[in-house]
Amino acid sequence: MEDADAKATAACARSGTVFHTARVGATWCHFRDDLGWDMYRFGRLVARDVERRTGQRMRGPSQVELVVVDEAERLNAACLEWLRDEFDRNAIGVILTGMPGIEKRMSRYPQLYSRVGFAHEYRPLQKEELVFVLQRHWKKLGLEMDEDEFTDAQAIAAVVRVTGDNFRLLQRLFAQVERVMKINELSSLTADVVEAARSTLVIGAT
Secondary structure (H helix, E strand, O other): OOHHHHHHHHHHHHHOEEEEEOOOOOOHHHHHHHHHHHHHHHHHHHHHHHHHHHOOOOOOOOOOOEEEEEOHHHOOHHHHHHHHHHHHHHOOEEEEOOOOOHHHHHOOOHHHHOOOOOOOOOOOOOHHHHHHHHHHHHHHOOOOOOOOOHHHHHHHHHHHHHHOOOHHHHHHHHHHHHHHHHHOOOOOOOHHHHHHHHOOOOOOOO
16 A cells, blocks of 8 residues: 555544545435545545554444535435435435535524534634645645745735635635646646636636
8 A cells, every 4th residue: 555545544443434426416326425435435445544554454433523515505305304314314414515605504404403512603714724724735735835926926815806805716726626637737826727617617707
């Protein structure tokens, strides 16, 4: 196993967390199968970590402690009810993230909403927070961000203009930035790359 793989499996084992993005128009069966597959892959990673550290195969299923469902506004009533049932049966934590107003929609489902501990609104990132997040996105792309370098400064300005310092939009944008750079075999992040990534997202006029 490569060092990077070993670090990834160890991180999964420590976190106990499965992150899932709901697909558009997902039926209850789709959602159940998609999330189930993500949880199965998580279990495989944890098992690999146990075997790497102890030399022994792990017996029994791995314990998922937390499920994070992104784009939760895409889930219909049947999906939400199934998720609520899983929460009750398996005593796992659940975080639903979505666009503003999602908490009002959840309030229409009393059985689910009665289990909600709190709702948190992500506010626009402050400058220091934005720099912190962007530095890590640059690093993930294998680059070093320099605010004083012209190309980086232009790219940062484009990111701010496109996302309005919204944390979730940053995550979605950089997923597409990585894709654009990989497809076009680019070695630097420019404002043009940011605009090309923006064009693939439905995030409103900028």
